[in-house]
Amino acid sequence: xxxxxxxxxxxxxxxxxxxxxxxxxxxxxxxxxxxxxxxxxxxxxxxxxxxxxxxxxxxxxxxxxxxxxxxxxxxxxxxxxxxxxxxxxxxxxxxxxxxxxxxxxxxxxxxxxxxxxxxxxxxxxxxxxxxxxxxxxxxxxxxxxxxxxxxxxxxxxxxxxxxxxxxxxxxxxxxxxxxxxxxxxxxxxxxxxxxxxxxxxxxxxxxxxxxxxxxxxxxxxxxxxxxxxxxxxxxxxxxxxxxxxxxxxxxxxxxxxxxxxxxxxxxxxxxxxxxxxxxxxxxxxxxxxxxxxxxxxxxxxxxxxxxxxxxxxxxxxxxxxxxxxxxxxxxxxxxxxxxxxxxxxxxxxxxxxxxxxxxxxxxxxxxxxxxxxxxxxxxxxxxxxxxxxxxxxxxxxxxxxxxxxxxxxxxxxxxxxxxxxxxxxxxxxxxxxxxxxxxxxxxxxxxxxxxxxxxxxxxxxxxxxxxxxxxxxxxxxxxxxxxxxxxxxxxxxxxxxxxxxxxxxxxxxxxxxxxxxxxxxxxxxxxxxxxxxxxxxxxxxxxxxxxxxxxxxxxxxxxxxxxxxxxxxxxxxxxxxxxxxxxxxxxxxxxxxxxxxxxxxxxxxxxxxx
Amino acid sequence: xxxxxxxxxxxxxxxxxxxxxxxxxxxxxxxxxxxxxxxxxxxxxxxxxxxxxxxxxxxxxxxxxxxxxxxxxxxxxxxxxxxxxxxxxxxxxxxxxxxxxxxxxxxxxxxxxxxxxxxxxxxxxxxxxxxxxxxxxxxxxxxxxxxxxxxxxxxxxxxxxxxxxxxxxxxxxxxxxxxxxxxxxxxxxxxxxxxxxxxxxxxxxxxxxxxxxxxxxxxxxxxxxxxxxxxxxxxxxxxxxxxxxxxxxxxxxxxxxxxxxxxxxxxxxxxxxxxxxxxxxxxxxxxxxxxxxxxxxxxxxxxxxxxxxxxxxxxxxxxxxxxxxxxxxxxxxxxxxxxxxxxxxxxxxxxxxxxxxxxxxxxxx
Numbered sequence: 008x009x010x011x012x013x014x015x016x017x018x019x020x021x022x023x024x025x026x027x028x029x030x031x032x033x034x035x036x037x038x039x040x041x042x043x044x045x046x047x048x049x050x051x052x053x054x055x056x057x058x059x060x061x062x063x064x065x066x067x068x069x070x071x072x073x074x075x076x077x078x079x080x081x082x083x084x085x086x087x088x089x090x091x092x093x094x095x096x097x098x099x100x101x102x103x104x105x106x107x108x109x110x111x112x113x114x115x116x117x118x119x120x121x122x123x124x125x126x127x128x129x130x131x132x133x134x135x136x137x138x139x140x141x142x143x144x145x146x147x148x149x150x151x152x153x154x155x156x157x158x159x160x161x162x163x164x165x166x167x168x169x170x171x172x173x174x175x176x177x178x179x180x181x182x183x184x185x186x187x188x189x190x191x192x193x194x195x196x197x198x199x200x201x202x203x204x205x206x207x208x209x210x211x212x213x214x215x216x217x218x219x220x221x222x223x224x225x226x227x228x229x230x231x232x233x234x235x236x237x238x239x240x241x242x243x244x245x246x247x248x249x250x251x252x253x254x255x256x257x258x259x260x261x262x263x264x265x266x267x268x269x270x271x272x273x274x275x276x277x278x279x280x281x282x283x284x285x286x287x288x289x290x291x292x293x294x295x296x297x298x299x300x301x302x303x304x305x306x307x308x309x310x311x312x313x314x315x316x317x318x319x320x321x322x323x324x325x326x327x328x329x330x331x332x333x334x335x336x337x338x339x340x341x342x343x344x345x346x347x348x349x350x351x352x353x354x355x356x357x358x359x360x361x362x363x364x365x366x367x368x369x370x371x372x373x374x375x376x377x378x379x380x381x382x383x384x385x386x387x388x389x390x391x392x393x394x395x396x397x398x399x400x401x402x403x404x405x406x407x408x409x410x411x412x413x414x415x416x417x418x419x420x421x422x423x424x425x426x427x428x429x430x431x432x433x434x435x436x437x438x439x440x441x442x443x444x445x446x447x448x449x450x451x452x453x454x455x456x457x458x459x460x461x462x463x464x465x466x467x468x469x470x471x472x473x474x475x476x477x478x479x480x481x482x483x484x485x486x487x488x489x490x491x492x493x494x495x496x497x498x499x500x501x502x503x504x505x506x507x508x509x510x511x512x513x514x515x516x517x518x519x520x521x522x523x524x525x526x527x528x529x530x531x532x533x534x535x536x537x538x539x540x541x542x543x544x545x546x547x548x549x550x551x552x553x554x555x556x557x558x559x560x561x562x563x564x565x566x567x568x569x570x571x572x573x574x575x576x577x578x579x580x581x582x583x584x585x586x587x588x589x590x591x592x593x594x595x596x597x598x599x600x601x602x603x604x605x606x607x608x609x610x611x612x613x614x615x616x617x
Numbered sequence: 618x619x620x621x622x623x624x625x626x627x628x629x630x631x632x633x634x635x636x637x638x639x640x641x642x643x644x645x646x647x648x649x650x651x652x653x654x655x656x657x658x659x660x661x662x663x664x665x666x667x668x669x670x671x672x673x674x675x676x677x678x679x680x681x682x683x684x685x686x687x688x689x690x691x692x693x694x695x696x697x698x699x700x701x702x703x704x705x706x707x708x709x710x711x712x713x714x715x716x717x718x719x720x721x722x723x724x725x726x727x728x729x730x731x732x733x734x735x736x737x738x739x740x741x742x743x744x745x746x747x748x749x750x751x752x753x754x755x756x757x758x759x760x761x762x763x764x765x766x767x768x769x770x771x772x773x774x775x776x777x778x779x780x781x782x783x784x785x786x787x788x789x790x791x792x793x794x795x796x797x798x799x800x801x802x803x804x805x806x807x808x809x810x811x812x813x814x815x816x817x818x819x820x821x822x823x824x825x826x827x828x829x830x831x832x833x834x835x836x837x838x839x840x841x842x843x844x845x846x847x848x849x850x851x852x853x854x855x856x857x858x859x860x861x862x863x864x865x866x867x868x869x870x871x872x873x874x875x876x877x878x879x880x881x882x883x884x885x886x887x888x889x890x891x892x893x894x895x896x897x898x899x900x901x902x903x904x905x906x907x908x909x910x911x912x913x914x915x916x917x918x919x920x921x922x923x924x925x926x927x928x929x930x931x932x933x934x935x936x937x938x939x940x941x942x943x944x945x946x947x948x949x950x951x952x953x954x955x956x957x958x959x960x961x962x963x964x965x966x967x968x969x970x971x972x973x974x975x976x977x978x979x980x981x982x
Binding site for chain 1: 790791793840844846847848849850851852853854863864867868869881887888891892895898899902904909910920922926929933936937938940941942
């Protein structure tokens with residue numbers, strides 16, 4: 008095949024033996040170098056690098072617990088949870104943050120949305136191994152957008168957060184409250200509570216008061232992720248434990264009636280069961296929508312709420328302090344009877360005014376009531392009668408009884424922000440103002456004016472005490488806390504608070520008079536009457552400032568007009584519901600507050616017969 | 618053509634055994650590395666192996682002396698293809714390396730490595746110096762490498778271009794170069810490097826810089842090296858087990874079927890496995906050296922030696938790169954990395970080794 012005799016004949020491999028030896032060693036040394044490096048990486052550094060490979064792929068993710076649901080006494084669901092979706096970025100899975108943000112921005116722009124965070128903000132806020140929420144509470148459309156482009160968005164994920172659905176919104180806002188992200192202060196104040204940054208906690212109302220019960224315990228998930236941070240499989244999971252279920256004493260029907268009755272007004276309604284102190288309704292107007300607080304309220308909205316002159320965030324039912332007005336006469340009467348200052352038959356003449364030194368105190372009825380005894384004085388709400396009684400009784404003895412009725416101290420209801428109200432005494436005035444008590448001031452407080460203030464819940468509870476023949480309770484709004492299976496975790500039993508220092512005989516007398524207010528001719532509370540329910544109660548018109556004789560206040564600016572009050576219970580014998588109504592700057596108790604009370608009482612009995 | 622019985626008698630079964638073992642392990646490893654990737658790379662690789670075996674048989678069927686006669690022609694053809702790449706080649710990842718040849722695409726830059734060895738072997742065989750080579754005698758063979766070197770560098774494919782130079786250097790060192798010439802060439806080279814730096818593409822500069830300090834940009838170009846080192850190191854002594862490498866199965870490793878295929882192997886089989894593989898590769902290379910040494914003529918020696926160095930440098934550069942002791946230059950691991958051109962090229966190389974080996978006692982026809 009090869010014709011040409013080549014030079015190969017002269018080839019002597021021996022010449023090249025040295026060179027072969029040389030290359031043999033070069034190759035051997037090179038491969039040894041590789042083996043040494045392998046040894047170093049796999050055996051010396053093996054443990055470290057194994058850990059790094061674990062860090063690469065294993066993530067611990069928190070699984071949020073669902074907050075407990077809240078039910079009313081009839082089992083109606085008041086608050087539930089619904090999932091809310093957040094767009095999150097896992098910082099350690101992002102290689103090019105700037106590019107990623109640009110991608111998200113163009114993606115949002117395509118559907119005419121703006122991506123809410125810019126690159127600098129993200130850079131500032133990212134923390135290692137903490138998912139950063141870049142867009143909260145996103146719509147289904149956005150969710151689909153992110154999901155369909157997930158392959159182009161390494162390190163971007165969707166996180167599900169359970170948020171609250173407050174079915175009754177404004178109507179129960181003050182009772183149930185709202186939640187919000189835990190603040191730095193909360194975190195530092197209560198380290199043992201186990202709150203973590205980003206947690207949602209109760210900020211107001213029962214959400215706050217019952218937070219330890221409702222918030223549950225977050226679980227965790229150990230997941231294996233791939234290079235773009237997508238979950239490949241779950242390695243381990245600790246299920247979160249759901250928050251406990253809360254059953255309230257509240258009746259959503261009564262609550263609704265009270266809320267509707269106050270439509271367009273500012274004020275409060277408290278309805279409770281005198282037999283055990285259970286709160287049936289607790290309304291404060293105006294309200295706010297707790298659903299807006301779910302995922303952090305906007306500054307705009309917060310501004311609006313906090314600068315509103317009507318203070319919608321305040322729970323007037325427990326924090327509103329009002330002069331009790333004529334509703335206070337019940338206590339004055341009880342004190343006077345018990346102290347033997349008057350008998351049921353004691354009568355005073357009412358000419359329409361009362362002279363005390365140089366001052367003149369007017370009766371609400373200009374022409375006067377003539378000669379009246381206790382029953383008529385209460386029924387027609389004669390001021391002059393009580394001026395006389397107050398003068399004889401004195402401020403300190405009256406204060407003793409007022410305190411025995413629970414005024415001047417917190418009732419102890421499990422709601423945040425409850426206030427004391429004020430029952431003045433001689434000592435108090437001297438300490439407070441450094442000036443001795445003036446006798447004329449006693450005349451004012453005898454009809455619930457002057458320094459006297461009380462909260463609607465105090466008034467409701469004071470009347471409930473009379474209704475229940477002297478025994479009264481700490482108002483309770485939560486019946487029990489239980490698991491989903493109904494196993495009781497904590498039961499809030501009725502807590503008897505005190506017994507009125509009033510004889511049964513006198514209590515019956517007072518009840519009869521209160522019944523007269525609503526049901527007898529000439530009674531001021533006729534508008535609270537409910538057929539067949541024997542409503543008993545007392546109207547009140549609390550002055551905000553002194554007014555000229557005969558002035559009904561309609562010419563005054565809103566904030567100077569009288570508060571309208573009605574406090575009562577039904578039925579007179581064996582009462583089941585006590586109601587306190589305060590309508591701010593609305594005029595007379597009989598015409599404005601009494602109808603509200605009537606609607607509440609009607610709703611209660613309507614619900615009962617169903 | 619009458620088949621000489623000695624050819625069959627001298628058939629190099631040892632070489633076949635080495636190749637069979639390495640290719641077998643390689644396909645197995647690809648099965649794991651390419652798991653979950655569409656198209657199942659290992660299946661395609663098996664097709665390439667079969668094609669490779671066919672080409673290998675073809676390569677050793679004809680006497681290498683006969684093949685060498687056409688060495689310049691074949692090398693010239695390869696250069697034409699390299700030029701054609703610029704005209705009709707496909708661009709992937711920023712460089713133009715592929716050419717479509719009636720249904721399948723190939724990388725002429727892989728093919729040119731073989732033709733370079735053949736051309737240089739022929740040249741040095743035909744122009745044997747009485748003593749060692751000086752600068753004047755090296756001009757012609759340097760042109761043989763320079764043309765494809767420049768073309769490949771322009772693609773740009775730094776790894777292959779460097780490989781061509783390294784092969785040339787290895788050949789020259791073997792045939793003998795005057796010490797003075799060698800020193801002056803090295804000095805020139807050192808002077809050219811700063812100039813060459815400007816010639817590099819941005820990504821290539823980045824790779825070199827990152828090699829010097831991988832943590833410089835841990836999420837950018839240093840990512841490859843870091844992930845590879847983590848993969849290899851986390852394998853420990855015994856490895857994580859077949860198909861159990863978290864770095865590879867979860868796709869933390871970049872280019873894991875091609876350039877970083879060794880990381881997958883080292884992660885799953887540990888130090889023991891990686892050591893065995895390196896020993897196997899070393900055995901193949903040393904066996905190649907032995908074939909070169911015992912060739913019956915100088916041409917055979919040069920061809921066998923050149924081909925052996927091709928395998929050696931491929932293994933060394935790739936593994937060193939994967940282990941972080943050389944920059945990431947994109948040299949595939951011989952017989953292991955996924956890819957038809959590389960596999961076929963290596964099989965041709967083995968065919969040439971076999972060719973020289975089996976004809977070592979055939980003295981005259």
